[in-house]
Amino acid sequence: VEMKILHIRVRLAVLLVLVLFAMSFIFSNLKRRGPLLYLRRHSELLASKYTGNIYFVETSNHLDVSLLFMCSVESAARAHPNSLINVFMRGLSANDARMSSQNVALSLLREFPNVVFKPLVFEDLFSDTPLQSWFAKLDQEKEKFLFSVLSDACRIALLYKYGGVYSDTDVIMTKNLMNLTNAMGLESDNFLNGAILVFLQPKSEFLWLCIQDFVDNYKGDDWGNQGPDLLTRVLQQYCDIKKILSCKDVTVLPVEAFYPIPYQNWRQFYSKASDSVLENLQSKSYTVHVWNQMKKWNSLQVKIEPNMLLGQMFLKFCPVTYNTIM
Template structure:
C-alpha cells in the first residue's frame, strides 16, 4: 500500500533542522557530500563501457564479448518471426532485472546452441519500450548474436488457441498461483505455435539439446515436468495439453496446471497408469534432465562491482585512489551527520516523535522483550514473515485498534524481531506506534507459542516450510493457537477498526455464502472450539490447497460443532457466533476495487452503519495506487480511523510530488 517515496526529499526537513542547529558542521558535511557525488560521477565515467551503455556494477562489455562474435545493435521489437527450433525462455512477471542464474541459463543455452536463435520473452518489456533497459545482464547477453530479447505479448500469444478465453477471464479474478499457471500456459502455447525448445530460467545447459525432439523431462518416477520441453510445431500432444489446461482447470492446487497436467495427458496419450515402464510412446520421449537445483545466491551488490572497481584501480591508479579517499571521508561524514541530527530515539527518516504524540499521553519506554504476560482480552496482530518494515496499512490497522481499545493492550507479534534484539528497529511505523501507551511490539517466538499444543510437532517438521502456502498456513496456525492459549481478539494486519470489538465474544465472521474467515477471531482462553480447530489443523492437514488450513478449516469445524450443512448469517450455536458479513467483511473480496472508488460521506456512513471493522483484502489490493487526499473509501477510512498514519502518508505523498533536488 502506498507509493514508494524518494529517500532524499524525505530527509529534507531533518537536514534543514541540522543546518540551523549546527551550521559549521553541516556546511562541512554538505561540502564533502558535493565533492563525493562529483567523484562518484567521475568514477562511473572512468570505468563505464566505451559504447555508452552506462551499465552500473557490470564488467566492461569488451571483456564480456571477447569470447563471442560481436553482436549488432538489437531492439526488443525487431527481428524476423520465430523459426522452428528456437530455444525459448519466458519471464511472466514484470521483472526486468535478470538474476545471475537467469543470465547464466540464457548464456549457457546460447553457447551450446551457437547456430540456433535463443529467444527471451519478458512481460515487463511489453509496454512500448524501444530499447532494452540499462542492466548488466542485457549488456552481457548482447554479446551473443543468437540471443534475442523481446516483449511477451500475452494476448497475441494466446490468440487462436483454447487458452485465449481463459486468459481474458483470468485477468478479472485473483488466484494464488497465477504467475506459475501463466508460465505453464505460455510454454505449452509456444511449443504448439512455434515448436522448438522451452527451458525454465533456472537451467544450466551442458550440451546441445537439438537431438531431443518431441521430448519432455521426467522429474521423478511418476511425475513429468515442463521445465524442459522440446516439440515440433502444431504437435498433437501439445494441442491436447492446451485443451486439458482449460477442461480441467484448477489453479488452487500447486502443480495442477503444470507437472500434473503433463503427467495426466502423457498417461492418456500412452494409455498407461504409471510412467515407470514407459520412456517412449507414440513418438514422444521422456528424458531425465538434471535441472539446476539452486535458485542462485543473491550476492550483495557491492560484491558484483568489485571486478569493475579492480579494473579501474589498475588502469587509473591516482584518480581511483583520489575517489576512494573522498568516498571514505563521505561515508564518515554521513555517519557524523546522523549522529548530529538524529532524534533522541534514533529514528531515521521519521516525523519528530513529539509532534506525533502531542495528542496522546507520553508513552512509557517499550522494549520488545519486556512487559507482563498476556492478559485475557488483548488484541493481537501477527507478522509471520521476517519483515520488520510495517506498511501504511499495517500501521493503520494497529493504530485504529489502539484508538478503539484505549484500555486494552494491543500486542503486535513479529517473527523478524525474534533474534535477540533489545530494542525496536529504526522505522517510522515503530516511532509512530510508540505514541500509543497500550501498544506493545514483541518478537514472535514460534516454538514457545506452539509448545503444549497439537501443533508443536507439526511446526518442528521442516518439510512443511517447502510448501507453497507455508507463510499463510503458519499465520493460520498462530491465530488459532493464540486464541486457545490467551484468548482475546485476533485481527489480520489489513483491517481498519471502526468500533470497539470487546462485546463480540466467541465470535468469527462470515466472509461470503457459507464460508467463515479467520481474519477476525474473538474467543475466551482455552475455548473448546479453538481446541477442535487445532486438532483439525493436524488431522486434516494439507498445505498444498489454498485456504484449506484457514477459512475451510474454520468452516468445516463450525459445521461439525453445530451439526449443520449451511451457515446462516448471525447464527449462534453452542455459544459460538457466526457474524454477518457486514460486521467485519462489508466489502466482499470480489469487490475489493470499491475500496479505491469515490464515495460520499453519507453513503459511507450508510454502508458501514453495522460494521465493526473493514477488511481491506491486502492480498488483492496491495499493488493499487491510492490517492490519499481523495474521497476514495479507503482514503476516508485512513483519515478518520488512523489519523497519525494518514498524516504520514499525506506528507510522504507531498514529498514525492515535489521535484527532486
C-alpha cells in the same frame, strides 16, 4: 544536631544513588539477554493496566510494515483504549533495536501507550498443543503458502491459549469488539472468514477442535484449507449443521459486521469515496477487511489518495497513519 541531620541526608543520598544504579543495571541486563525476555517483562507490566488483548502477527522476518498494517494497529488501539494491542513479529527475535532504528512506522505506533511489540517465537506459541509436532516437522522451504499457514496456526493458538481478539493486518477497526463473545463473521451466505476472531476467554473447545483439524487435515498447497475452510468445516462438525449460523457457544455475525465490502469489490477501496458508504461502514460494521491479498495478486501499484474510500477511512480511523502519507 545539625551535623547529625547532615550525615542522615548524605546517607539517604548515597542510598538513592545505589538504588538507581541497581535498577539501571537490572534493566540493561534484561535488554542484553535478548528482546524476548525484556519485552515479556515489559508486556507483563503493561498488562496489569489493561483489560483484554488484541493480537496481530507478522510471520515473515520483515519489519518494514505497510501503511495498511500501521492503520490496522492504530485503529485497534483507538477503538480499544483499555485493551493491550500485542503485535507479534518474527523479525524481532534477533534484535529489538532494529524496531525503532530502521522503521518510522513502528516508531510512531510505539507512541500509543497500549501498543506493545513482541518477538514471534513459534516454538513457544505452539508448545503444549498439536501444533508443536506439526511445526517441528514442517519443511518451511517447501511450503507454497508458508506465511499464510503460519498466520493461520498462530491465530488459533493465541486465542486458545490466552484468549482475546485476533486481527489480520489488513483490517480496519471501526468499533470496540470487547462486547462480543466467541464471535466469527460470515464472508458470504455460508462461509466463514478468520480475519477477525473474538474469543476473549482461553481454552475454547471450538478452537481446540480447530487446532486438531489443522494438524490432522493439513494441506499446505491448498490456499485457505487451514484458514476460512477450516473454520467453516469445524463449526459444521462442532454443531452438526450444514447451514452456518450461531450454535452452542459460538456466535456467527452477519456479513456486514466484519466484511461489509466483499473481496470481489476490493477495488472499491481505491475509488472515490461516497459519504453514504463511509457512514454505513461506521454505523453498521465493527471492522472492514481491505482484502490486501487481492491487491497483491492483481499486482496493483497505487498511492492512497485523500478522496479514495481507503484514504477517507485512514483519516477517520487512523489519523496518525493518514498524516504520514498526506
